[in-house]
Amino acid sequence: MTTWQNYPLIRLLLPFLLGVMYSIYTDASSNMWGWVALLLFFILVLLTRTRLPKNLRLNWIFGLISNSAFFCIAVGLVIWNTTKLQTDYFEQFEEKTEWLIARVSTDPVEKENSFQVKLGIQGVWFDSVFKSASGQVIAYIEKDTAAYFNLCYGQLIAIRPVFKPIQEPKNPSQFNYKKYMRSQGIYTSGYVNADNYIDLNINKGNLLFQYAISIRKKFLSVLKESGVEKSQLGVASALILGQKEHLDSITIQSYASAGAIHVLAVSGLHVGILYLVLDFLMQWLGKWKKGHIIKIILLLLILWFYALLTGLSPSVMRATTMFSFVIIASGVSRKSNIYNTLAASVFFLLIIDPFLLLQVGFQLSYLAVIGIIYLQPKIYRKLHFKSQLLNYIWKISSVSIAAQIATFPLCLLYFHQFPIYFLLSNLAVIPLAGVILILGLSVIVLGVVPFMSGILGFVLNSTIWLLNKAIMLIHFLPCNVIEGVHISGIECLLLYLFIMLIIVTVKKKKLVPLYFSLAVMIGILSLDFLEDVHLKKHNELCFYSANGALALDCISGNEHVLLADSMFYQNDKAMNFLIKNNWHNLDLKPEYFVDFSTNATIENLYFRKYNSMIQFRGCLVYFLFNGNEQMPNKPIDVLYVNDFKSFIMNKDDIRAKHIVFSNDILEWELNKLTDKNFHSLRTGAYIIDVK
Known part of the structure; x- marks a missing residue:
């Protein structure tokens, strides 16, 4: 029992x-x-x-x-x-600090105008005295400066204290970058140019990490030289080496909508495939007297070498640690309990860094493994096929179903979407990912042999091409993904409770847990219904803080009109990051887009745009741009200002309940105003309830 x-x-x-x-x-x-x-x-x-x-x-x-x-x-x-609670945290010396002495903790990541690096603070310099200090910061180092000093991991540098607290999200339901960085012990960030930077010409990096970074760069060049084409190289570097920098946005979007994005981040899937392949190849060692000990040592060495190969990224180290515990437990005792083994690995990882628990990858990784271990055998036994091919397809499908059952409530909570064709995509991803991983490692190991490198490189390139084509085919299938699904944390927990009760019902074959599961589902549907009733009654204007662009949502129940600049609207990255999470949160229907630059009069049941004014459910909004010199000769509800000079010229004629300044209006200009009854979008979005 x-x-x-x-x-x-x-x-x-x-x-x-x-x-x-x-x-x-x-x-x-x-x-x-x-x-x-x-x-x-x-x-x-x-x-x-x-x-x-x-x-x-x-x-x-x-x-x-x-x-x-x-x-x-x-x-x-x-x-x-918690780094901020340490007695030597660097911000405690902020008023005195002239220079921060810091070590580059990560390999620099190239951005549009800078290189992003994580810096570990080693000490502070003030009054010609060095004092040891701790803490971490995110620095965006000017490209010319970083290139000139050949910025690299482990480099010791001196920088001026230009760092400021990471800002809260400026828009409703926007990704909370501050919270994300806080989970990594980072609270501040800043831009560093040549005037605030001194290279100390000392490298104090961890030798193992230095070797990991250098070996990954070397092996990436081996993949390039083996004949892997540019269109396939992004997937190869992500899947084999854990480097996502070479992936383009179209590839990422295709894999995400097909439900295969997990294959592009080296994690438990990749380490698990490698472990299963190695375990199969080393079965013969079990015939020796001490063979199981040799097998354990070899498995651990190869898995950790692979972790080194991928640059010892957090996701790989987490997965390798998990499988290391499984290998040791299964090798030492045949009666070891897999769930206790997984719990031991969780203990080990969280003792080192308890903030790992907040990482989505950590949560999904363990849930997927638990789902596969517990559910996959039960699902697989439900169907039997005489055909080996059908049996193989069903085995892969049962793994996909088990992992999806275990993770989909969390995926809905974090990503607000569900891939319809995840079974199809995983039929391609799981076997081909294994082949690509083994081929890639073979290319790396045999790269010194030109003949073998060329052949393996060609096969690897062809396999990745096949995987990409399969993913693109699924991506273009109709209704490939359900988007805009929003659930709360409570609803996520209730979904997991519902799943567990259904599992108990099937296992025990009793009606009581089924009744409870129905009660839980009624509770979930009731919460969703009450939320819908509440949302359908609300009307609001939401001025987004959109990096200088105009973006105004006119929301009426679950319908809305987005009035925005066409350039901003076509920027998928900005729309997804700044706005779309709010649409998901409010369960809005697809938007009706109105280009602000259009001169045509546009009208529907609750919205009307004409010239530089809109009317939304009786609320008048006037837009003051450069060239608009005459204010309307009647009171208005909202004045949106994009040109400060025009505002000053018309200040005496303004009769508005709300004044909203765009991101383009600078802080020093606003400081000139004696009447502070206004809102600047530089500080965040502005929401007005409309009765």
Whole structure:
């Protein structure tokens, strides 16, 4: 019989995870948590050493104290790993600091006008004195400066303290970059030019990471020289080496809509494929007396060499750590429990960095593995085929279904979409990804042999071409993805509860869990219905902070008109990042786009545009641009200002309830105004409720 006693690490992991989440979301900062954990462990030791009456049942007390201790340990670990709470955090010396001494912690990533790097602060310099300090920052270093000094990982540099706190998102439901960077212990960023930069001509990088970065660059050049064409090189470098810099936006979009984007980020899938291939090839070692030990050592060495090959990226290190625990546990004991093994790897990773729990990749990776381990065998046994080909297709499909069941609520929460043809795409992705990975590694290993390199390179290039064609075919199928799905965190948890109750119903063949699952689904539908009722009643104007472009949403229930510059509207990257998450959050129907530059009168049931004015459900909005000299001779509800000179000229004639200044109006211009009753889109979006 399966009981909780068979899963001791899982029992302890649950309070540990709760402690991590509690500490992160409450910003716990007290040092008392560590002392409380020590006290609880001391009580446990006393209880185990004390002779107590046999009729006194203390199991629940042991459980309560143990769980409380692991909860407190987790809270203490988060506090310990919060860089801003360290006594030597560099911002504490901000007023005195003349120079920051920093080490380049990552390989520079090229942006449009700069190189982005993560810097680890080593110390501060003030009053001709060096003082040790800690912390991390994101620096955008001027391209000419970075190129001149040959910026690279490990380089020690001195920079002026030009860093500012990372800003909150400026638009509703926009991706919270500040929160994302906070989970990595980074709170500030800044632009560094030549005047604020000194190369100290010292390299203090970790030798292993330096070697990992250099070997990855070398192997990328090997792939290029082997004959992999440019159109296939992006996928090859992403799938084999974990480098996404060479991928174009069309490829990324195609893989995402086909439900195959996971293959472009080296993670558990890639490490798992490599592990299965190696495990199969090393079966013969089991015949030797000490063969299983040699097999464990070889598997670990090859997997960690592959991690080194990919530059020791966080996702690869996470996946390799997970499989390392699986390899050791299965090699040491045939009776090892896979769930306890996974729990041990989670403990190990979160003890090193508890903020990993916030990373989407970490969550999806473990959920997918658990889903495959538990659900795949059960799904696979439901159908039997005599044909080996059909059986193989069903085996891959069962893996895809299991992983999708385990991850789709979380994918809806984070990505707001569901790929309809994920089964089709995975039929191509899983086998071809394995072939590409093995071929790619073979090209790298045999790259010194020109004859073999050319042949393998040709086969690799052809295989990637085939994968790309398959993905593009699925991408262009009708209704290939359901977009704009928005669920709350509570709805996500309820979906997981529903899935678990359905699994229990199938396993136990009882109606009680089925009734509960129906109740949960009714709860989810009720929440969705109440949200729809609320949203259909609201009308609002939303002026987005859109990098200087005009973007105004006129929202009426679940319908909306987007009035914007055509150039901005055609910029998919900007639209997705700044605006579309809000549409998903409000469950809006597809937008009706109106180009602001059009002179034609446009009208529907609740919206009318004419000249430089719009009317939305009785709310008048006037747009003051350069060249608009005459204000309307009647009161208006909203004045949008894009030209400060015109505003000053018409200031005495303005009769508006709301004044909104575009991003183009600079802060020093706004400081001239004595009446501060206005809103600048430089500070964020502006939302007006319309009755």
